[in-house]
């Protein structure tokens with residue numbers, strides 16, 4: 001499948017999606033959204049794919065939503081079309097998605113990275129929510145996901161001033177899970193994704209659901225949710241296999257059932 005704004009590859013059980021609009025620092029326009037939904041859909045439909053890596057270029061993961069596309073829009077246009085709501089589908093991906101961020105991840109770019117399950121950052125990465133400098137506010141989840149990720153003080157600082165933070169500050173704040181040298185970024189992300197893809201699929205999907213539930217519910221409900229999922233994994237062949245392999249000191253052969 002040929003895309004206009006993406007480069008899509010498979011690396012064994014991992015799907016790799018690169019946003020590719022170099023002339024606009026990977027600004028997210030409606031074509032990027034439509035194509036990302038298509039690429040995600042194809043990887044979700046493909047049983048052989050166990051995890052996805054989403055990345056941009058060395059210079060930019062994505063410098064935001066496309067300002068040139070947004071500039072002429074009127075209230076009635078954005079309200080009636082519920083502009084931006086299409087990104088919810090990207091955020092709801094069931095298979096694990098790792099964001100591999102090099103260079104700018106600003107505005108919608110930072111928000112897209114935060115829709116992924118975790119962020120691996122190159123040492124060149126720069127994160128920010130500069131919408132306030134354009135007379136708007138974050139609209140793809142920045143005020144909500146960034147606040148959950150880094151807490152109120154840092155989120156307010158970034159969202160009210162529009163300043164950027166570097167990879168070290170982003171890691172210190174809990175926005176990114178690890179920092180790697182820029183030239184190792186894709187390899188590290190693919191290795192992490194391949195590890196995830198090698199594990200039992202039901203346990204991976206449930207682990208993701210359980211962690212996400214922590215952000216949505218009370219501790220008591222979250223603990224109950226986790227325990228029920230945990231119980232249900234004892235109905236899988238892979239739980240028997242995983243534990244038998246440990247006891248027999250061999251590698252497990254998971255069947256994803």
Ligand code: HXC
Pocket residue numbers: 023024025027028063064065066067068084104106107108109130131134137138139140
């Ligand atoms: C459209 C963009 C763009 C964007 C960069 N470009 N960001 N086009 N939308 N978000 C274009 C520039 O216009 C320019 O095109 C080309 O990419 C290269 O950018 P430069 O500015 O020349 O590069 P540089 O000097 O290296 O500066 C990099 C930068 C700067 C600091 C990242 O481009 C920048 O500030 N970009 C905007 C960042 C931003 O405000 N993002 C938030 C957007 S709002 P030409 O044709 O001139 O060469 C948003 C809301 C999301 O994301 C939520 C609701 C939709």
